[in-house]
Amino acid sequence: MSDETRDAGFDEFFEALADGEGYYLECENGHGSLPPRSVCPECGVREFTEEPLPVAGEVETFTVTRVAMPDFEADEPYVTAVADFGPIRLTGQVRGVDHDEVAVGMVVEAVAEERETTGDPLLVFRPR
Amino acid sequence: MPDVRVAGTGITEFGSAPERTGRDLFAEASADALDDAGVDRADVESVFYGNFMGELAEHQGHQGPLMAEAAGVDAPGTRFEAACCSGGAAVRNAVKDIRNGETDVILVGGAERMTNLGTAGATEALAIAADDLWEVRAGVTFPGAYALMEQAYFEEYGGSREDLAHVAVKNHENALPNDRAQFQKEITVEDVLGAPMVSDPIGMYDACPISDGAAAVLLVSDEYAAENDVEAPVAITGTGQGGDRMALHDRDHLARTPAADAAAEEAYADAGVGPDDVDVAEVHDCFTIAEVLALESLGLYDVGEGMAAAREGETTADGDVPVNLSGGLKAKGHPVGATGVSQVAEIAELLRGDHFNSEYVADATLGVTHNAGGTVATALVHVLEVVE
Numbered sequence: 255m256s257d258e259t260r261d262a263g264f265d266e267f268f269e270a271l272a273d274g275e276g277y278y279l280e281c282e283n284g285h286g287s288l289p290p291r292s293v294c295p296e297c298g299v300r301e302f303t304e305e306p307l308p309v310a311g312e313v314e315t316f317t318v319t320r321v322a323m324p325d326f327e328a329d330e331p332y333v334t335a336v337a338d339f340g341p342i343r344l345t346g347q348v349r350g351v352d353h354d355e356v357a358v359g360m361v362v363e364a365v366a367e368e369r370e371t372t373g374d375p376l377l378v379f380r381p382r
Numbered sequence: 383m384p385d386v387r388v389a390g391t392g393i394t395e396f397g398s399a400p401e402r403t404g405r406d407l408f409a410e411a412s413a414d415a416l417d418d419a420g421v422d423r424a425d426v427e428s429v430f431y432g433n434f435m436g437e438l439a440e441h442q443g444h445q446g447p448l449m450a451e452a453a454g455v456d457a458p459g460t461r462f463e464a465a466c467c468s469g470g471a472a473v474r475n476a477v478k479d480i481r482n483g484e485t486d487v488i489l490v491g492g493a494e495r496m497t498n499l500g501t502a503g504a505t506e507a508l509a510i511a512a513d514d515l516w517e518v519r520a521g522v523t524f525p526g527a528y529a530l531m532e533q534a535y536f537e538e539y540g541g542s543r544e545d546l547a548h549v550a551v552k553n554h555e556n557a558l559p560n561d562r563a564q565f566q567k568e569i570t571v572e573d574v575l576g577a578p579m580v581s582d583p584i585g586m587y588d589a590c591p592i593s594d595g596a597a598a599v600l601l602v603s604d605e606y607a608a609e610n611d612v613e614a615p616v617a618i619t620g621t622g623q624g625g626d627r628m629a630l631h632d633r634d635h636l637a638r639t640p641a642a643d644a645a646a647e648e649a650y651a652d653a654g655v656g657p658d659d660v661d662v663a664e665v666h667d668c669f670t671i672a673e674v675l676a677l678e679s680l681g682l683y684d685v686g687e688g689m690a691a692a693r694e695g696e697t698t699a700d701g702d703v704p705v706n707l708s709g710g711l712k713a714k715g716h717p718v719g720a721t722g723v724s725q726v727a728e729i730a731e732l733l734r735g736d737h738f739n740s741e742y743v744a745d746a747t748l749g750v751t752h753n754a755g756g757t758v759a760t761a762l763v764h765v766l767e768v769v770e
Contacts, residue, residue, distance in 0.1 A: 264515045287632075288516055295627065315537065315636055317529035318582040319521060323506040326521045334526050334581075336534075336631045343631035345520045358537050369521075377520050 263290025286341030390419025396715030432468030432492030470722030470753030470762030491598030557709025564715030593715030620653030620765030657681030
C-alpha cells in the first residue's frame with residue numbers, strides 16, 4: 255500500500271463513490287463484478303460497462319471485530335458486513351448504528367469514508 | 383500407474399518457538415520422516431515444500447532449495463503457496479509426480495514460523511490470504527472472515543455458539559496424549575463460551591492458536607518400496623483440489639465451502655470410495671465453525687446438518703467417525719504451511735496403528751484429510767488407505 259502508486263480501477267472506484275457516483279462493472283452477458291477487471295470471472299468476456307451501484311444493499315452477514323490488524327487499531331471494535339447490492343456484493347464497515355443493533359436484513363448504502371487509524375479510503379455501510 | 387505410499391512421517395512440536403527459523407523446524411521434521419522411513423537421503427529426488435508467510439515472518443523467499451539443504455538432501459526443492467493449505471498443495475503435487483512415473487521418492491513437507499511476529503503481526507500476515515483490495519482494506523481479519531461465515535451459517539441453518547464449543551472441547555480432549563501439541567489442556571464448554579470475543583460470534587477458544595512448527599512425509603512409489611524393502615502399508619489413494627472466488631462476498635454461498643465440496647468429490651472418485659467408507663478424518667478446524675463446514679463438504683453430514691456432530695458425540699474419539707484425533711488445528715496448533723502435511727502424517731500413523739490415539743480406530747482402513755486456504759478459496763482433500 256504505497257502512498258504514491260495508485261491501484262488502477264480500485265482508486266477510481268473510491269473516487270467515484272466519494273462523489274456519490276458509485277458503480278460496478280457489468281460484462282456484456284450481464285455479470286456484475288468489481289474493478290479492476292479485464293476478464294469476466296463468470297464467462298470470460300472482455301467487454302464491460304460501468305453501471306450505477308444500486309443505492310440500497312441488504313446486510314447478509316456481519317461480525318464485530320474486536321482484535322484488529324495494526325492498521326485498524328484505532329478503529330476497533332468495528333462491525334464488518336457483507337451486503338448484497340443485487341448484481342454484486344460488497345464488504346464494508348458499518349457505521350452510524352450501535353453495534354448491537356446491526357442485523358441481517360438491515361438496509362444500507364455504500365459510501366466512501368476514511369479509516370480512523372490511517373486515513374486510508376474505507377468502504378462504509380450506513381443505514382438508510 | 384504407481385501407487386503412492388507414505389514411507390515415513392515427522393512432526394515437530396507445535397507451539398511457541400519464536401527463535402526457531404523455518405529451516406531449523408523443517409530440518410527436524412524431515413530428518414524424523416527420513417529416519418521413520420529408513421530410506422537413504424541420497425534416494426530423495428525432489429523436495430516439495432509448503433509455506434505461506436516466510437517473506438513476512440523471516441524475510442525469506444526462494445525457500446525450496448533452502449529447505450532441501452536444511453533436510454540434507456541433494457535434490458531440487460520447490461515451494462508451494464496456497465495460504466493455509468500450502469502443505470496440502472505440496473502433498474497433492476508430489477502424489478501426481480509419483481503417479482506419472484517421473485519420480486519415485488519425494489520429501490514433502492511444510493513449515494511456518496509465526497509467533498516471532500507477535501499476535502498483531504501474525505493477524506496481519508494471516509489476513510493477506512484474503513482479497514487485499516476488497517476485504518483486507520475493509521478491515522477483514524482472518525477470524526473476522528470466518529465469523530462472517532459463521533453468522534451466515536447460523537442465519538441459514540441454525541446452530542449456536544454452544545454447539546460449536548463442543549468442537550473445541552472435543553479437540554482439546556483428543557490432544558491430551560499428544561506430546562507435540564500446542565495445548566495439552568482440558569477445557570469445558572463454559573470455558574469456550576466465557577472466553578474473550580475475537581470477532582463475534584468467534585471467541586478466543588473457537589480459534590486455533592498462532593504456532594511455529596513443521597511436518598514432513600516421505601512419499602515413495604509402491605515399486606520403490608517393494609524393491610527397497612521399505613515398510614509402507616498406507617497409500618494416498620485419492621487427491622482432490624477445489625478453487626473458488628477469492629473474496630467471500632463473491633461466492634455463491636456464504637455458509638458453505640464449494641471448493642472443499644469439489645476437492646472431496648474429486649478425491650473420493652480418484653480413490654473409488656465415498657463418504658460412507660471414511661473411518662477417521664483430520665479436518666481444517668482453524669475455527670470451530672470450520673470443522674462443521676468441513677464435515678459437510680466431506681459428505682460426512684448433509685449441508686446444514688454438521689453443527690451438532692461433536693455435541694452428539696458422533697465425531698468424538700469414541701464416536702462413529704472420530705474427527706481430529708490429533709487435537710486438530712485448535713489444540714495441536716496451526717503452523718500454517720505445515721498443517722496439510724501434518725494431517726497426512728497423522729492419518730498415516732493412525733492407520734498404521736502407531737499413533738497415540740490409534741486405539742480409537744483399531745479397525746480403521748480409510749482416512750481423509752481436509753486442508754483449506756483462506757476462507758476456502760482453495761481446498762485440498764486426500765484419501766489414505768491401508769493397502770498391505
